[in-house]
Amino acid sequence: MDRTVLAAVLPRIEAKDALDLDELQGGALATAFLVGYFLTSPIFGAVADRAPHLRTKLMTLGVLIWSVATFLTGRAHDFPSMLAARVLVGVGEASYAAVAPTLIDDMPGLNRKGRLLAVFYLAIPIGSALGYIAGGYLEKHVGWRGAFYVVGGPGALLALSCLLIHDDAKPHLRVALTKMIQPLLREPLYVRAVIGYCAQTFALGGFSYWAPKYIHARYKVELDHANYVFGGVLIVAGFLGTAIGGAWSDRAARGAERGAAVVSHLRICAVSGLCGAPFALVCLLSTSATSFFVFIFVSSTFLFLSTSPINAALLQSVPVHLRASAMALSIFAIHLFGDLWSPPLVGAIADRTTMQIGMFVLPVAILASGLVWFRLRVGTKHG
Numbered sequence: 001m002d003r004t005v006l007a008a009v010l011p012r013i014e015a016k017d018a019l020d021l022d023e024l025q026g027g028a029l030a031t032a033f034l035v036g037y038f039l040t041s042p043i044f045g046a047v048a049d050r051a052p053h054l055r056t057k058l059m060t061l062g063v064l065i066w067s068v069a070t071f072l073t074g075r076a077h078d079f080p081s082m083l084a085a086r087v088l089v090g091v092g093e094a095s096y097a098a099v100a101p102t103l104i105d106d107m108p109g110l111n112r113k114g115r116l117l118a119v120f121y122l123a124i125p126i127g128s129a130l131g132y133i134a135g136g137y138l139e140k141h142v143g144w145r146g147a148f149y150v151v152g153g154p155g156a157l158l159a160l161s162c163l164l165i166h167d168d169a170k171p172h173l174r175v176a177l178t179k180m181i182q183p184l185l186r187e188p189l190y191v192r193a194v195i196g197y198c199a200q201t202f203a204l205g206g207f208s209y210w211a212p213k214y215i216h217a218r219y220k221v222e223l224d225h226a227n228y229v230f231g232g233v234l235i236v237a238g239f240l241g242t243a244i245g246g247a248w249s250d251r252a253a254r255g256a257e258r259g260a261a262v263v264s265h266l267r268i269c270a271v272s273g274l275c276g277a278p279f280a281l282v283c284l285l286s287t288s289a290t291s292f293f294v295f296i297f298v299s300s301t302f303l304f305l306s307t308s309p310i311n312a313a314l315l316q317s318v319p320v321h322l323r324a325s326a327m328a329l330s331i332f333a334i335h336l337f338g339d340l341w342s343p344p345l346v347g348a349i350a351d352r353t354t355m356q357i358g359m360f361v362l363p364v365a366i367l368a369s370g371l372v373w374f375r376l377r378v379g380t381k382h383g
Contacts (some may be wrong), residue, residue: 008135017039027347036090066092067155076146118246125238136227196372205339241304241330273370278301
């Protein structure tokens with residue numbers, strides 16, 4: 001929610017009677033979030049690997065920071081202060097995202113981890129959809145600033161719930177940060193997983209950020225209605241895609257050696273990208289809002305297939321004591337080479353041409369992710 005509420009109210013923030021931003025500056029607000037996110041995630045990952053008993057405290061800190069920063073976004077009165085608030089949101093998310101999946105991977109029952117990760121990562125489509133829905137509703141009734149207050153405020157209390165999570169952490173080998181990264185880069189399946197993830201994240205970042213404004217501008221749909229419908233599409237598509245992907249991931253990896261299991265996970269990701277790209281292109285070519293929503297639903301369902309398999313692949317392709325660092329490094333990479341650039345790039349192209357032309361780069365990136373994941377074999381090194 002803290003991410004997508006910004007996209008939901010972006011046209012109001014850009015308006016001349018608000019912050020008076022052009023499309024490039026609007027896209028830069030997404031980049032600011034990601035700067036905080038990917039720059040700090042390796043730090044949190046390294047701390048979690050070196051001191052796993054601190055994991056729940058890191059998660060608590062993360063939720064608290066991003067909730068307060070979301071509230072502060074509503075207090076911003078110029079472009080620099082808005083940028084600063086979004087950077088802090090990214091710092092908070094980095095702490096949580098690098099650490100939380102490792103707790104799930106520590107749970108007993110290897111054959112169930114794909115489904116457990118799927119349940120956890122349902123937070124992405126459901127939370128994103130709620131950001132659009134709540135943002136559209138709140139903007140209409142209490143203004144765009146009020147939307148950030150309502151979305152950010154409760155998180156400060158919810159942060160305390162992280163302290164109630166039982167973490168039966170086992171001490172791992174302590175190594176320096178640089179010595180954590182080097183072994184990860186020598187794992188070919190891990191590297192291949194991250195490269196494909198970068199391309200997919202580039203596309204998803206651009207789509208999720210600009211979709212409400214694109215629907216509002218191209219099809220003349222009221223902004224709150226565009227957010228409601230787009231949010232509803234994400235909830236259904238996210239639930240279906242993530243649930244199917246999690247179950248498929250468990251089934252494909254059952255009884256396989258760890259390296260073969262990683263390859264199975266990534267082949268599901270390949271299906272996600274190769275099937276999702278054509279429907280993403282068709283939705284941008286749609287001449288009506290109805291057909292846009294139909295095709296974006298199909299594309300999103302395919303894309304969410306990869307949510308559980310890609311994270312299972314990242315965790316299982318590396319040594320156990322480097323899992324938090326592997327998640328953190330992947331976060332660093334997918335945002336540095338992924339959605340750090342797509343929102344401002346689409347905005348810059350839109351400033352010079354049209355928003356539709358700017359959005360056309362995104363299906364190409366989805367296709368690239370599928371191609372990277374498509375041809376894989378079990379390597380000699382797989383953690």
